[in-house]
């Protein structure tokens with residue numbers, strides 16, 4: 093069992109804090125992605141876990157044993173971890189089978205055992221037809237799979253993946269996401285997966301840790317992170333959303349420039365300011381409600397209407413000047429400059445703490 097625990101982990105580069113008192117637990121057999129914008133500290137965190145960088149504070153333990161702390165760094169080759177980078181750097185003069193066997197040869201395992209382990213893994217990874225080819229004779233996706241096979245053959249305690257799909261074209265990237273998840277379901281290595289691509293994180297991960305400025309902003313399942321963001325940063329980073337600002341008028345209700353919004357989920361910050369998130373596909377377009385709009389109802393003018401095939405994208409300008417993005421089924425048709433009624437269902441209005 094290889095539970096990985098990062099406690100108060102800190103790394104500076106001069107005055108720059110790359111990783112800021114970060115806490116994260118990856119349970120044995122889990123795949124956790126670090127997701128965040130460029131420069132938020134994802135790769136540095138991974139390098140600390142792998143032992144290629146030393147922390148300035150905090151600690152890392154694997155299965156309860158400390159591998160990093162200030163002044164103590166177990167070297168990478170003694171951590172029983174495999175790390176895969178963006179460039180999968182296969183040996184060009186070795187065949188697929190020889191590339192995959194390489195890590196076992198270094199460990200001086202008996203030849204028969206090496207051959208049998210390589211055969212089984214190539215079969216599982218659907219690489220058997222290519223075993224005698226050289227890397228230059230493979231597609232990008234096949235090379236990436238060989239890279240993964242090479243990392244998995246040594247049965248690492250921990251698997252570390254740093255943007256492993258970023259060199260592939262869009263179609264292949266999408267296919268490989270599913271492949272990575274399929275392999276994870278088969279092998280269950282404790283894995284950290286670094287990416288800045290939210291769809292990739294959502295497809296592959298058990299848990300997503302959203303990072304910002306060297307810290308983890310929120311950790312949760314893909315569903316949790318999308319449906320129950322706790323902060324504006326997370327709500328905006330995972331999927332698109334509408335953010336409305338105003339003042340709290342009750343425990344679960346706020347006034348946002350004349351629009352009264354009851355929120356059935358989330359929690360406001362203790363002070364009076366309110367920040368509310370509602371996803372574009374959750375806003376309903378309907379006939380203008382009669383009389384003064386009640387809670388969670390609004391009236392606005394269609395400022396933009398774009399047909400997207402399965403959906404239509406609208407921008408609606410409310411009387412207050414606030415603009416809302418709406419994704420509706422393509423059956424819901426409104427014309428430019430139409431004055432339309434909207435419902436922002438309370439169950440989809442989420443109060444954010446900051």
Ligand code: ATP
Nearest residue numbers: 105108109110129130131132133134135136137288
């Ligand atoms: P990206 O998605 O662009 O790869 P990231 O989230 O992986 O970004 P890191 O590479 O971990 O971010 O960098 C975090 C911060 O630390 C950045 O501000 C970066 O400039 C800085 N940094 C990283 N490595 C070094 C280094 N060797 N020397 C100085 N600063 C560094």
